[in-house]
Amino acid sequence: MQQDDTHSSKSTYLLSEMTWPEARRRFKEVDIALLPVGAIEQHGPHLPLDTDAFDADYLARQVAAACSHPKPLVFPLISYGVSYHHDDFTGTISITNDTLSRMVYEIGMSAAKNGITKLVIINGHGGNIPTLKFAAQMINRDARIFTTVDTGETSDTDLDSICETNNDVHAGEIETSTSLYVRPELVDMKKAKKFVPEFSIKYLNFSAKRSVEWFARTSRISPNGVLGDPTIATAEKGEKMWKIMIRNLVELIESLKNMSLQEIYEKRF
Numbered sequence: 052m053q054q055d056d057t058h059s060s061k062s063t064y065l066l067s068e069m070t071w072p073e074a075r076r077r078f079k080e081v082d083i084a085l086l087p088v089g090a091i092e093q094h095g096p097h098l099p100l101d102t103d104a105f106d107a108d109y110l111a112r113q114v115a116a117a118c119s120h121p122k123p124l125v126f127p128l129i130s131y132g133v134s135y136h137h138d139d140f141t142g143t144i145s146i147t148n149d150t151l152s153r154m155v156y157e158i159g160m161s162a163a164k165n166g167i168t169k170l171v172i173i174n175g176h177g178g179n180i181p182t183l184k185f186a187a188q189m190i191n192r193d194a195r196i197f198t199t200v201d202t203g204e205t206s207d208t209d210l211d212s213i214c215e216t217n218n219d220v221h222a223g224e225i226e227t228s229t230s231l232y233v234r235p236e237l238v239d240m241k242k243a244k245k246f247v248p249e250f251s252i253k254y255l256n257f258s259a260k261r262s263v264e265w266f267a268r269t270s271r272i273s274p275n276g277v278l279g280d281p282t283i284a285t286a287e288k289g290e291k292m293w294k295i296m297i298r299n300l301v302e303l304i305e306s307l308k309n310m311s312l313q314e315i316y317e318k319r320f
């Protein structure tokens with residue numbers, strides 16, 4: 052799963068595995084960090100509760116592994132997220148927006164003190180979006196560093212061309228395919244059931260181009276927690292999806308890495 056150089060001290064990018072002298076050296080070499088954030092919540096009757104947490108961490112590590120030297124630093128995963136909307140399904144362990152935003156804010160401020168000037172939050176869970184954007188905005192306000200949150204914005208358009216389901220938002224074709232590729236042993240396809248929600252108001256459809264963002268408890272709109280069609284998921288689709296997500300994020304990170312803050316804000320193409 053991880054590339055060979057994950058553990059080589061020369062090229063390590065996992066902050067958690069560095070000694071402090073090594074971290075001091077790496078923070079001088081590179082000023083960009085990836086912070087994966089996930090969730091522990093129901094993912095239908097066929098996927099594990101840590102799907103979003105694992106995926107965010109996996110993506111951050113794969114992106115760093117695929118980047119040129121000096122590679123971006125990967126911060127330890129924040130496993131828990133804002134999942135109150137899945138509360139009616141057992142096993143969902145949720146923290147509040149306040150707690151998550153506070154934690155991300157403080158990690159970002161501490162990262163900035165260590166010399167990070169670009170922080171890319173790799174978010175595995177849609178329910179975290181408002182909170183993470185709030186935290187990113189506050190980090191930018193107070194530390195004056197570049198902050199961004201990617202919840203798939205860099206690849207959504209490309210993934211749409213592979214995904215056949217409309218409104219595939221949770222434990223459906225995409226998440227089941229990506230899980231089948233990296234952790235097939237944790238996917239129970241015999242229990243995978245399609246549930247694609249549709250709404251009478253077109254602006255409420257999740258994948259509509261002109262949709263509003265709105266909030267609902269999942270149990271109100273899906274009996275088994277699935278919002279999408281996991282039955283047509285395959286490992287092959289998952290492999291393609293991962294490749295696209297990694298490729299696009301690597302492109303973003305490499306561009307950011309090679310620019311000063313001044314250039315990011317001012318350079319025009």
Ligand SMILES: [Zn+2]
Nearest residue numbers: 102103222226
């Ligand atoms: Zn998920």
